[in-house]
Amino acid sequence: MNFSQLQSLVALADTGSFTEAAYDINLTQSAVSHALASLESELGVTLLERNRKGVVSLTVVGQKIIPHVRALLAEAESIEQEARVAQGKASGKVRLGSINSIISPDLLASLLTSFQRSYxxxxxxxxxxxxxxxxxxxxxxxxxxxxxxxxxxxxxxSLITTDELCILVPTDHRLCGRTAVTFKELREEGFILEKSQCAVHLLQRVGFGTSKNRPRIRYRASDSATILAMVREGLGITLLPRQMLPKKLEGIIPLPLDPPLPLQIGLAVKSARAVSPGTTLFLQNARTWAHEYDEFF
Structure with missing residues (x-):
């Protein structure tokens, strides 16, 4: 095995496409195909398969192997970064996971800008x-x-910032004149939610989720702009973290919950003992940035 083979396997697993995998790791498509074929031949198993639409997916054995491959590549990246640190350099990659419906674009962009300026x-x-x-x-x-x-x-x-869940209703809704909304007042409302488990998780934090308190979900949509348009038309209400709200809300009123429902947002690693130098720098920078961000908002 070599790193080119392992990088090709991970890239294929992440993208589901030989073309996109080749682009991601800066190789030709034929080189990625050859690397995978060589790896499968060396191991004596099939790691990937294609469906009729040409989408690549991991086989059962591929799914068992891929966590070990990712761990190997992460260790290799850490070794290279440690060597650069010894030379007085800070370079390499940090892979960051962000939650679409929780982390606001402004927050993410501000954090990335701060890190890029520093490193x-x-x-x-x-x-x-x-x-x-x-x-x-x-x-x-x-x-x-x-x-x-x-x-x-x-x-x-590590705690980075605190947000707050709020309910969004149209301007002619029965609750629009309230200063805050209780869970009891939401029981008979119909919700419009994103097509993800995040929305269900947020409802559970409000108080829904048990057999006696099942939410009435009228519609699900993938795009937040569509959800807000549907709320504006009176098709239902929704809930969002306050920092996810657009800067201009026309025809919609955001209402806090009573009691307030804070969302503590953090950055997490699998193990602080095993992180790469780049990850440590990112986390340190995020902690410094967080104080300025929270003061601004």
Missing amino acids: PDMEVVLFEGAMQEVGAWIEDSVVDIGFVVLPAPNVEC
């Missing part, structure tokens, strides 16, 4: 997914560090 030779590779996906990526070494909503089990966390 221009460090590259951040961004992975975006649902809350459960990011948690799994941290545990499986797909990412070096990722955003989580605290408390988060099985990982080591």
Whole structure:
């Protein structure tokens, strides 16, 4: 085995495409194909398969092997970064997992800008997914560090910022004149939610989720702009972290919950003892940045 083979396997697993995998690791498509074929021949097993649409996916044995491959590549990256640190350099990659429906674009952009200014030779590779996906990526070494909503089990966390859940209703809704909304007042409301487990998780934090308190979900949509348009038209209400709200809300009123429901947002690693120097720098920079960000908001 060599690193080119292992990098090709991970890139194929992440992208599901030989073309995209080749682009990601700066090789030709034929080189990626040859690397995978050589690895499979050496191991004597099939690691990837294609469906009728040409999408690549891991076989059962491939799924068992890939966590070990990711761990090997992460260790190799750490070794290289440690060597650069000894030379007085800070360069390499940090793989960051972000939660689409929880981490606001402004927060993410501000954090990345701060890190890039401090360490221009460090590259951040961004992975975006649902809350459960990011948690799994941290545990499986797909990412070096990722955003989580605290408390988060099985990982080591640092609090970065605190957000607040709020309810969004149209301007002619019966609740629009309220200063805050209780869980009891939401029981008969119909919700419009994102097509992810994150939305369900947020509802559970509000108080829904048990057999006696099942939410009435009228619609699910993938795009937040679509959800807000549907709320504006009176098709239902929704809930979002306050920092996820657009700067201009026309025809919609955000209402806090009573009692307030804070969201503690942190950055997590699998093990603080085994992180790369680049990941340590990212976390240190994030802690410094967080004070300025919270003061601004």
